[in-house]
Amino acid sequence: MGDNLFEGLPPPxxxxxxxxxxxxxxxxxEGNDQISFSLKTSSSSNNKEASPxxxxxxxxxxxxxxxxxxxAAVQEKRLRFKMTTDASETQVIEAMQKxxxxxxNPTKFSKASKLAIQLIQAGSVKGGTSEHFFAILxxxxxxTTSCTDPSVRGDYHSLFSAAQDAAExxxxxxxxQLTVWTFRAVMANDFLTDDSFVFSKTASKLKDAICSLxxxxxxxxxxxxxxxxxxTETGNDEDDKKQTIVESAEENNxxxxxxxxxxxxxxxxxxxxxxxxxxKDVATKSRKDDEEDxxxxxxxxxxxxxxxxxxxxxxxxxxxxxxxxxxxxxHAFDNVARxxxxxxxxxxxxxxxxxxxxxxxxxxxSVTGKLDVNAFEWLQQxxxxxxxxxxxxxxxxxxxxxQQWLG
Numbered sequence: 001m002g003d004n005l006f007e008g009l010p011p012p013x014x015x016x017x018x019x020x021x022x023x024x025x026x027x028x029x030e031g032n033d034q035i036s037f038s039l040k041t042s043s044s045s046n047n048k049e050a051s052p053x054x055x056x057x058x059x060x061x062x063x064x065x066x067x068x069x070x071x072a073a074v075q076e077k078r079l080r081f082k083m084t085t086d087a088s089e090t091q092v093i094e095a096m097q098k099x100x101x102x103x104x105n106p107t108k109f110s111k112a113s114k115l116a117i118q119l120i121q122a123g124s125v126k127g128g129t130s131e132h133f134f135a136i137l138x139x140x141x142x143x144t145t146s147c148t149d150p151s152v153r154g155d156y157h158s159l160f161s162a163a164q165d166a167a168e169x170x171x172x173x174x175x176x177q178l179t180v181w182t183f184r185a186v187m188a189n190d191f192l193t194d195d196s197f198v199f200s201k202t203a204s205k206l207k208d209a210i211c212s213l214x215x216x217x218x219x220x221x222x223x224x225x226x227x228x229x230x231x232t233e234t235g236n237d238e239d240d241k242k243q244t245i246v247e248s249a250e251e252n253n254x255x256x257x258x259x260x261x262x263x264x265x266x267x268x269x270x271x272x273x274x275x276x277x278x279x280k281d282v283a284t285k286s287r288k289d290d291e292e293d294x295x296x297x298x299x300x301x302x303x304x305x306x307x308x309x310x311x312x313x314x315x316x317x318x319x320x321x322x323x324x325x326x327x328x329x330x331h332a333f334d335n336v337a338r339x340x341x342x343x344x345x346x347x348x349x350x351x352x353x354x355x356x357x358x359x360x361x362x363x364x365x366s367v368t369g370k371l372d373v374n375a376f377e378w379l380q381q382x383x384x385x386x387x388x389x390x391x392x393x394x395x396x397x398x399x400x401x402x403q404q405w406l407g
Contacts, residue, residue, distance in 0.1 A: 096132040106145040125166035160185040176297040183304035213338040
C-alpha cells in the first residue's frame with residue numbers, strides 16, 4: 001500500500017497525456033528553431049524551383065480561327081464544297097445534259113461554262129460521261145454568238161483551256177474536233193490580248209501549227225470547190241428523189257434476180273470465204289471512215305488557222321503588233337502550198353497588203369497621216385548608214401574628236 005501512491009485513483013485522461021507530450025516537444029525544439037527555420041526556407045525554395053509552372057486551362061483549348069473577312073471565308077467554304085462533292089455517274093450525266101441545253105443561250109453561257117469547268121476540275125469527265133461532255137462542247141460551239149465576242153470571249157477561253165485536261169477521255173475523232181475548236185476559242189482570243197508577250201507567243205504557236213499541215217493536193221482543191229457550191233432546197237429535194245429512185249431500182253433488180261426467194265434455201269458452200277469477205281469489208285469500211293475523218297479534220301484545221309491569221313492581221317494598226325504580224329504573214333506566205341486554192345488566194349492578198357503597209361511606213365506615209373515607223377524599223381534605218389569601228393566610239397566617222405583626250 002505504501003509503495004503505490006496512485007492505487008485506487010482513476011487513470012489519467014488522454015488529453016493530459018497529449019498535453020504532456022507537447023510540453024516535452026516544445027522544450028526539445030526550442031534549441032533547434034534556427035536550424036529548422038533555415039532548413040524549411042531552403043527546402044521551400046528548392047520545391048519552388050523543381051515544381052513546374054501550372055498550366056492554364058485556356059492554353060489547353062484549341063484557338064479559334066481569326067475571321068478577318070467572314071464573307072471570304074464563307075465563299076471559300078462554298079467553293080470547296082462544290083469541288084469535293086461526290087456524285088454518281090447518273091447525276092453527272094443529268095447535270096451535263098442540263099448544261100448542254102442551257103449553254104446554247106448566250107445569256108446563260110457564262111454560268112453554264114463555269115459549271116462545266118467545275119465538272120472537269122472535279123474529275124467527273126470519264127469514259128462513261130465523255131460523250132455527254134463532248135455534247136456540251138458541241139453545243140457551246142453551235143451558239144449563235146461568236147467565240148471572239150467581247151461578252152463571252154473570256155468564258156470560251158476558260159472552257160476550252162480547261163477541256164484540254166479531259167481530252168484523254170475522248171476518242172480520236174472527238175480529239176481532232178477539240179483541237180479545231182481550241183484554235184477558234186483559245187488561239188483566236190489570244191490574238192485579241194493587250195499583252196505583247198502573249199501575242200508573240202500565240203504567233204509562234206500559229207506558225208508551228210501551219211508547219212504541221214501536210215501539203216494540199218488537187219483532191220483537196222476539188223473538195224473545196226464542191227463545198228462552195230450553193231445548194232438550194234429544191235436541189236436537195238431533187239437529190240433526195242434521185243436517191244430514192246436509185247434505191248427502188250436496186251430493190252427491183254434484186255427481186256428480178258431471185259423472184260421466188262430460192263437463193264435463201266440453197267445451202268452456202270463457202271462459209272469461210274463469206275467470213276473472210278465480211279472481215280475484209282469491215283476493215284475496208286473502217287479505213288475509209290478514218291480517211292474521211294482525216295480529210296474533214298484537215299479541212300477544218302486549215303479554216304481555223306486562216307481565221308486566226310485574219311484576226312491577227314486586224315491588229316495591224318497597233319504599233320507593237322506590226323513586226324510580229326509581218327513575220328507571221330511572211331511565214332504563212334512561205335508555206336502557202338499547205339493550203340487549198342481559195343485559202344492561198346486569201347494569204348497572197350494578205351501578204352500583198354502587209355508589204356504595202358511596210359513600204360508606206362518606210363516612206364513616212366500611213367492611212368492615219370502619222371508616221372507609223374515602229375522602233376525596230378527606226379533602229380534598222382538608223383544603223384543601216386552607220387559605220388562600225390573596231391575601236392567602238394573612237395572616231396569611226398573621221399571627225400578627229402577623240403584626239404584631245406587621247407593626247
